[in-house]
Amino acid sequence: MHAEALDEMRRLIETYLDPDRPLEVLDIGSLDVGGACGDGSFRPLFARAGWHYTGLDMLAGPNVDRVVHHGWRWPLRSRRFDLVISGQALEHAPRFWETWREMVRMVRPGGLLFLIVPAKGLEHRYPVDCWRFYPDSMGALAELEGLELLQAATRWANVWGDTIGVFRRPHRPPRQSWAFLREHLRDAVGTLLGYWLGHDRRAPVAATAAPDEPVAETLLADQRVALAAAPHRERFNRSLAEWFSYFQRDMVLDQVHWMGVKAVKNPMDCWVYQQLLAELRPRVVVELGSAHGGSTLFLLNMLDLLGDGAVVSVDRDRRTFALNHPRLRRVDGDLADPKVIEQVYALCAGDGPVLVVHDADHQRDAVLRDLRNFAPLVTVGSWFIVEDGIVDVLPELPGVPPGVAGPLAAVVAFLDENPEFEMDRSHEGCVITYNPGGFLRRVRPADAGGCDAA
Ligand SMILES: C[S@@+](CC[C@H](N)C(=O)[O-])C[C@H]1O[C@@H](n2cnc3c(N)ncnc32)[C@H](O)[C@@H]1O
8 A cells, every 4th residue: 555545545534524423434455465555554544433444355364354256246235335445456356347336336325435546657466457547537437337426636746646536326326317318229229320330320428527627727636746836837827928038047047958068048949940950951050159068069969860960169258168079160269250250161161051050149230240241151941040039029038138139130131131031930830939030041042152152
């Protein structure tokens, strides 16, 4: 018996039982197996004046008062118990629906059933392990025996994913109304027709009793999950702009890494880059601004996967950059320096697609200068990606210096001067991009210069 199951049963007792009323309780699968499932049984939870606990199992042993020899007919009088409970047992019943019918038969009208069964967890054969159960399974079990379903939830956070079902046996069996009969008649006729025609024409199975709340709410009903989920839930409730702020502050500036190396990137953009790279299969990717090198290593690893190409990384500050990779071509210095520009052009010389990613100084004039200097490298069909236009859309983002009006203003000026480039919005479908308006595709050759002209 694992500790969470004991806690669940304790909670069910507190919620549904009156401590002052006498109680006859039958526990199905009561054998205390110890071992992997943990020692213990539910018996001590029912040790109270006026309450009487009976343990039933198919095997004799600790905590077993009645031994039955099969799951489908027990030598016990019907409707004798106020409460039938079962924890971690029904998954071991090969024909669980028959065992379930017997469990229900044991309960007096108006009495309750508490069921705890796993939704996940390792195979544990006592002597067989056949099934896993979800909240909808509780609905199906209720429907199978005409019970009222009071509670159905799965505790996904624990290792067994305990599914809890609470059922009440009605005082009277449900009325066989005309609607009910018509439903079954239609079902039967559909089955026959389906059989004759070779199709399954049965009416769709009616939805099982749905849990009271949607899945997220059901999960949140678990105290521990609720605690763990609370901060995330708060984030989900925020607007997209607020989400960007949170993401920039708590993730991009702090926690995003590629293969252990810090990357100052929105990971959603990396996915988009992966798509671009797979489409383009570049010979060279020029990264203007590499900082710690997480984004550089990402690009290098994507090229590793594609099996070709090199990354030219340019930065003037290499204090935190320590990459060493066979595809890496490193240029140290300022992007405005003609020697740096010359070195980059030399490394790009040759045939094949060239992609440029700009993630350096995001001020308008610096971006425009770098666009003018490096865009001629971009081959037709490829892109110059101007990163971080998000700062123009959401200037309140953490880490954005006040008054920055940068990448987007530069893009607008550049496109006016360079009709061979177009803004390609097709890669902004994920919405959560840091590069709105920043995917500039070269659609035709320029008059002079660049790799095409070379
Ligand atoms: C935002 S960080 C780059 C982050 C990196 N691409 C990533 O995603 O992890 C900007 C980098 O650009 C470099 N940089 C800014 N202006 C530059 C310039 N004029 N010349 C060379 N490097 C520059 C900075 O030194 C810094 O490392």
